[in-house]
Amino acid sequence: MTPHSIDRRTFGLGLAALVGSTLAPVTAVFAGPRGRAIAVFATPGCGCCKAWVEHLRENGYAPTVDYLPAATLNAKKIEAGLTPELSSCHTALIEGYVVEGHVPAADIDRLLAERPDVLGLTVPGMPQDAPGMGTGDTPFDVLLARREGTSEIFASYPAS
Incomplete structure (x- = not known):
């Protein structure tokens, strides 16, 4: 040797x-999604947006937040392909998908696992029971947003 x-x-x-x-x-x-980067765009001072970002962190995502004036945020939504009917208070981008509004982290997990050829997910408006909104008695749907502007139900959440 x-x-x-x-x-x-x-x-x-x-x-x-x-x-x-x-x-x-x-x-x-x-x-899994632990540490997955997600870019969030919101207006300054929006408490429910901050609560949704915390929901993401609690579920293993690594959000970065860019606070924009409302007009700039709306332009970002249009640029991302969102229609007014699919819009909410904040917009996020992750791995080529748009996530609009108070989408539960579990649905983002599913989207990233299934990888459909779509624009992304949205929870239009601000339903009381959605993550980051607190609690209430409003059932809500998470919509799968297609690139041509149509949508379909991706997940439904009943009232508590």
Whole structure:
């Protein structure tokens, strides 16, 4: 054996230790939405927008928030392909999708897992029971927004 050679057993043990030490962090990155970046656009001072951002954080997302004047935010919505009927108070972008309004994190998870060829998800208006809005007695639907402006129900939430 030369001074720089290594026997197969030592190489195998070293390789196993290396793979074992690096596998856990790699698995965590691909295990789900933990730490997934999502860009949120909202107007300054909107309490429900801040509460929805907190809902995202609590569910493993890594939101960045850009506070914009209302006119600039509305232009961002139009640029993203949203119609007024599909709009709400804040807009988010994640992995090529638009997420408009108080969409539950579980529905964003599902969208990203299924990867349909659509614009994104929206909860038009501001229903009382939606994440970030608090509690109330208003059932609401999460809509799957298509690029041509149509939509269909993606998920429904009954009143509590």
